[in-house]
Amino acid sequence: MAITNDQELAGAVTQAGDLIQSIQDYCAKTNREDAKVRFPRGLIGTADTYRARFPAYLDHGRISNCSFSFMFLDVLWWLSARTDITGVAKQMILKSAIVTIGTILEACLYVPNLPKSKLLSNQCAAGVKQRVDNACTRGWISEPERDALKQLWDHRLNVHQKIAVDSELDLYNRDHVNIPQAALLVLMTRLREWNGKD
Numbered sequence: 519m520a521i522t523n524d525q526e527l528a529g530a531v532t533q534a535g536d537l538i539q540s541i542q543d544y545c546a547k548t549n550r551e552d553a554k555v556r557f558p559r560g561l562i563g564t565a566d567t568y569r570a571r572f573p574a575y576l577d578h579g580r581i582s583n584c585s586f587s588f589m590f591l592d593v594l595w596w597l598s599a600r601t602d603i604t605g606v607a608k609q610m611i612l613k614s615a616i617v618t619i620g621t622i623l624e625a626c627l628y629v630p631n632l633p634k635s636k637l638l639s640n641q642c643a644a645g646v647k648q649r650v651d652n653a654c655t656r657g658w659i660s661e662p663e664r665d666a667l668k669q670l671w672d673h674r675l676n677v678h679q680k681i682a683v684d685s686e687l688d689l690y691n692r693d694h695v696n697i698p699q700a701a702l703l704v705l706m707t708r709l710r711e712w713n714g715k716d
Contacts, residue, residue, distance in 0.1 A: 535602075562592040571706050575629055575714035584622045591618055591699070598692070605687075612690035613676065619699050620646075620674030623667060626706060627653070629714045636716055646671050658708035663701035670698035 568585035632639035654664035
């Protein structure tokens with residue numbers, strides 16, 4: 519039945535939550551096909567839709583892999599926005615989103631077929647943050663967008679536990695995902711227009 523107002527929404531949320539808890543209480547961690555709830559259809563964007571966001575200088579395999587990463591971000595968004603998950607689990611959802619966005623950012627900024635002397639060349643030794651600075655210098659992104667992407671990259675490096683901060687508890691929040699993701703989309707539009715033509 520379709521929800522038509524906020525009162526019906528509140529009732530549906532309570533009922534759905536109670537039913538999911540009952541399923542979990544009954545099945546525990548037993549992997550049962552008959553205990554799987556239906557994930558919302560239409561929430562996850564298609565790979566083709568996401569492929570269209572990428573500059574053509576990336577090869578098909580890289581574009582496809584990064585498109586799958588955007589699909590994973592849709593799943594993480596749902597877990598973060600449509601459940602009441604908190605604490606360490608919420609932090610790890612946000613961290614997973616940060617790492618995923620960082621992966622896409624890195625892929626877009628290593629451009630094939632440019633001379634090694636060009637900072638965005640995939641042959642150049644420059645790191646991601648230097649490449650982000652270069653994108654800002656070129657006018658592709660604003661300074662706040664540059665700063666958001668550089669902070670994202672710093673957080674993304676926490677995947678390496680040998681250099682991670684002492685504790686990631688309460689380190690991340692939604693802005694650490696949403697703001698750099700918006701900046702990445704701006705950058706990807708500019709990169710698609712530029713398409714490696716230096």
